[in-house]
Amino acid sequence: MAEKFIHFKIKRQDGPNAYAYWEEFKMPYSPAHNVVSCLMYLREHPVNINGDRVEPVVWDSNCMEEVCGACSMIINGTPRQACSALIDELEQPITLEPMTKFPLIRDLMVDRSRMFEALMKIKAWIPVDGSWDIHRHAPLISPNEQSVRYIFSRCMTCGCCMEACPQFHPDSKFIGPAPIGQAKLHNSHPTGKFFKEDRLHVLMDEGGITDCGNAQNCIKVCPKDIPLTDAIGEIGRQTTMQWLRDMFVK
Amino acid sequence: MAEAIADLGDRSDPYHFLVRRLHSLTGIVPVGVFLCIHLSINASILAGPNAFQFAVNQIHNLSRLGILQVVEVLFIILPILYHAVVGVLIYLSGKPNLVNYQYGGNVRYVLQRWTGIITIFFILTHLWHVHWIIPGGAEFNADDAAASVVQAMAAGWTAPIYAIGVLCAVFHFANGIWTFLISWGITVGPRSQMLSGRVCIIIGLILGLLGVAALIRIKTMDLATMPQGADEAQAAHVAGGTEVH
Ligand code: HEM
Ligand code: SF4
Ligand code: SF4
Ligand code: FES
Numbered sequence: 001m002a003e004k005f006i007h008f009k010i011k012r013q014d015g016p017n018a019y020a021y022w023e024e025f026k027m028p029y030s031p032a033h034n035v036v037s038c039l040m041y042l043r044e045h046p047v048n049i050n051g052d053r054v055e056p057v058v059w060d061s062n063c064m065e066e067v068c069g070a071c072s073m074i075i076n077g078t079p080r081q082a083c084s085a086l087i088d089e090l091e092q093p094i095t096l097e098p099m100t101k102f103p104l105i106r107d108l109m110v111d112r113s114r115m116f117e118a119l120m121k122i123k124a125w126i127p128v129d130g131s132w133d134i135h136r137h138a139p140l141i142s143p144n145e146q147s148v149r150y151i152f153s154r155c156m157t158c159g160c161c162m163e164a165c166p167q168f169h170p171d172s173k174f175i176g177p178a179p180i181g182q183a184k185l186h187n188s189h190p191t192g193k194f195f196k197e198d199r200l201h202v203l204m205d206e207g208g209i210t211d212c213g214n215a216q217n218c219i220k221v222c223p224k225d226i227p228l229t230d231a232i233g234e235i236g237r238q239t240t241m242q243w244l245r246d247m248f249v250k
Numbered sequence: 251m252a253e254a255i256a257d258l259g260d261r262s263d264p265y266h267f268l269v270r271r272l273h274s275l276t277g278i279v280p281v282g283v284f285l286c287i288h289l290s291i292n293a294s295i296l297a298g299p300n301a302f303q304f305a306v307n308q309i310h311n312l313s314r315l316g317i318l319q320v321v322e323v324l325f326i327i328l329p330i331l332y333h334a335v336v337g338v339l340i341y342l343s344g345k346p347n348l349v350n351y352q353y354g355g356n357v358r359y360v361l362q363r364w365t366g367i368i369t370i371f372f373i374l375t376h377l378w379h380v381h382w383i384i385p386g387g388a389e390f391n392a393d394d395a396a397a398s399v400v401q402a403m404a405a406g407w408t409a410p411i412y413a414i415g416v417l418c419a420v421f422h423f424a425n426g427i428w429t430f431l432i433s434w435g436i437t438v439g440p441r442s443q444m445l446s447g448r449v450c451i452i453i454g455l456i457l458g459l460l461g462v463a464a465l466i467r468i469k470t471m472d473l474a475t476m477p478q479g480a481d482e483a484q485a486a487h488v489a490g491g492t493e494v495h
Contacts, residue, residue: 077350166359169345201259210270213344213362214429216355229432230439237435243267246258 004029006038007093010057012107024049024093025057035082035096036061036071039108059108066223069158073098073108079160079221082108099163101170115157118179122202123195124186139190152185152231154224161218161228173207177218177228180209184231187238200235200242209235273336274433276329277426284326285423289416289457292464299396299476303487306395313392330373337366358425365422372415379408393480400471409469416461424454 005026013020026049027041039059046056061071064083071082074097076090087094102110127134141149161177162168168176183199186192203209209232218228258264291309295302312318341363348360380390380402391398403412428450431437437446477486 164347164351166344166346166356172343172345174343198259201261204267205259205261206263206266208267210267210433211343213340213359214355214432215353215359217347217351217353220351220353220355227440229443233432233435233438233443235435236433237438239267240271240435243271250258 006033006087008038008042009093009095010108011095011097012057013098013104014055015106016104023054029087031088033087035073035075035085035087035090035094036064038087039082057108058106060110067156069112069156072112072158072160072163074100074163079163080223081158084223099159101163101165101168102159103170110159112157112159115159115162115176115178118175119157119182121175122179122183122186122199124179124182126186126189126192127194128191134191141190145188149185149188151224152181152226155181155185155226156224158223160221160223161226164217164221166215166217167211167213172211174211175203175207177212177232180212180235181226181228181231184234184238187235196238197242200239203235204239204243209239269336271433273333273340274430276333277423278430280325281329281333282423282426285419286457289420289460289464293460295396295399295464295471296467299471299483300487302399303395303483306392307487310392334366334370338370341366358428362422362425362429365418365425368418369415369422372411372418375411376415391480394478394483396471397473397476397478397483400468400473400476403465403468409465412465413462416465417458420454420457420461424450424457427453 006029008025008027010023010025011020012023025042025047027038027045033041036059039057039061043056046054048054059071059073059082061083062068063070066081066084069081072079073082074080074095075082075085076095079099082096096108098104098108099110102112102114104110155178157178159178165174165177167174180203183203187196187199212232214232216229219226222228291302291305294305310318312321344359344363346360346363348356380399389398390402402408428443428447431446432443437443477483
C-alpha cells in the first residue's frame with residue numbers, strides 16, 4: 001500500500017512588507033490530525049515538497065478547542081479556526097492563507113488588534129464598580145433572554161466575520177460585525193445598559209452601523225453561529241430610536 | 251455647558267448618521283415613490299393612447315399650477331442627485347468579494363451597487379433622449395403623449411437600453427426596500443427578513459412587468475392609427491375621457 005500523505009499549499013510571507021509566495025509541504029498521514037497539529041509537525045520538520053529545509057511556518061494558536069480565536073486563517077478558501085479544522089474532513093491539497101483584512105505579521109499570523117480596539121470603543125463590558133454598589137442584588141435576566149445572550153457571549157473575536165465582510169478592510173473605518181454583536185449583547189444586560197447610549201453614539205459615527213451594506217456574509221462564516229444579522233437589525237433599530245431621542249428629547 | 255445641552259458622544263463626523271439615513275430614506279421617498287408613479291403612468295398606455303394621455307395630463311396639471319418645475323427639482327432631481335452621489339461614495343467604500351463568498355446576500359450586495367451605477371447612466375440617457383432636443387427630434391410632447399412617445403421610441407437601440415435600464419432600476423428599488431427595512435431596524439430577525447424579502451420580490455415583479463409591458467406596447471403601436479398632433483390628441487382624450495367618466 002502506498003504511503004499516505006497530508007499535502008499543504010501554504011501562502012507565506014517573511015514579514016509585513018515582504019512579498020508573498022506559495023510553498024508546498026507533504027507530511028506523513030496519521031489519523032485525527034488537525035491543521036494546527038500538522039503545523040506543529042511542520043515546525044519540527046520544516047522541509048518543503050522539494051526537500052529543501054526552510055524557515056518553519058509561523059502561525060498563532062492557543063486554546064486548541066475553538067474558543068480563543070487565535071488560530072483563524074483561510075483554509076481551502078474559508079476563514080475558520082485551524083485547531084478545529086480536521087484533516088480527515090478537508091480536501092487535499094489543503095490551502096492555508098492568512099486572513100487578508102488584518103495587518104500581516106508573518107506567514108499565517110495576523111494582528112487582530114483592530115477588533116480589540118473596537119471592543120474598547122463600544123465599551124464591551126458590564127460596569128461592576130461604581131461610587132455606589134452597582135450589584136447590590138444580582139440583576140435578574142429571564143431564561144429566554146439568557147439563552148439569546150449566551151449565543152452572543154460565545155464570540156471569540158476570531159475575525160472570520162470581519163474577513164468575509166465586503167465593507168470591512170484596511171482602508172475602511174467600518175467597525176465590523178463582531179463588535180456590533182457585542183454592542184447588542186451588552187446593551188441587553190441590566191447593568192450593561194448603563195453604557196447603552198455611549199455605545200449607540202459610537203455606532204452612529206463614521207464606521208458605525210450605517211456602513212454595513214447588508215451583504216450578510218458575516219453570519220454565514222461565523223464558526224460560533226452568532227446571529228450577527230439579528231444584532232445588525234437590532235442596533236439599526238436602537239440607533240434609529242436614539243437618533244429620534246437625540247433630536248426631540250435632548 | 252455645551253455638554254449639558256447635547257451630549258451626543260465624541261464623534262469624528264456628527265453628520266455621518268444623518269447623511270446615511272437620508273440616503274436610505276431618499277431611496278424610498280421620494281425617489282422610489284417617483285419610480286412607482288412613473289412606471290404606473292407608463293403602463294397606462296396598455297389601456298390605449300387616450301388613457302395614457304389622461305394619466306399624463308394628471309401630472310401636467312401641476313404645470314398649469316406653475317409648480318411642475320418646482321416639484322421636479324425638489325422632489326425628483328435633487329433627491330436622485332443626493333442619493334446617487336452618496337450611493338457612489340458607498341459603492342467606493344466597499345471591497346466586493348463575490349469570488350470568495352457566493353452567498354445570495356452577497357450577490358444582492360453586488361447587484362445593488364451595479365444596478366445603482368447602471369441606473370445613473372440610464373437616467374442620463376433617458377433625460378437626454380426624451381427631454382433634451384437631440385438631432386432627429388425625438389422628444390416627448392406632453393400634449394401629444396402617446397404619439398410622441400411612440401415616435402421617440404422608434405429607434406432600434408431604445409428597446410434593449412430601456413429594458414435593461416428599467417429592470418436595473420426596479421431591482422435596485424425592490425432590493426433597496428429590503429435593505430431599507432433592515433437599516434432602520436424595522437425587520438430585525440431572519441423570519442421577518444425572509445417575509446419582507448418575499449414582499450419585495452412581488453413588488454419587483456409587478457414593477458418590472460409594468461415597465462416591460464409598457465415598453466413592448468409602445469414598440470408595437472402603429473403611429474398611423476393614432477391621434478396625431480397636440481390638438482387631435484387632446485380632443486381624442488376629452489372624447490375618450492367623457493366616455494370613461
Ligand atoms: C431609480 C433611482 C433609485 C432608487 C429608487 C433607489 C432606491 C434605493 C433604496 C430604496 C435603497 C435602500 C436604502 C437602504 O439600504 O437603506 C438604495 C440603496 C442604495 N442605492 Fe439607490 N436608488 C436609486 C438610484 C441609485 C443610484 C443612481 C445609485 C448610484 C450608484 C444608487 C446607489 C445605492 C447604493 C450604493 C445603495 C446601498 C446603500 C447601502 O447598502 O448602504 N442608487 N437605493
Ligand atoms: S451584513 Fe454588514 S457586517 Fe455583515 S458581512 Fe454584510 S456588510 Fe459586513
Ligand atoms: S462573531 Fe463569530 S466570526 Fe465574528 S469574531 Fe465573533 S466568533 Fe468570530
Ligand atoms: S487555538 Fe484557540 S481557537 Fe484555535
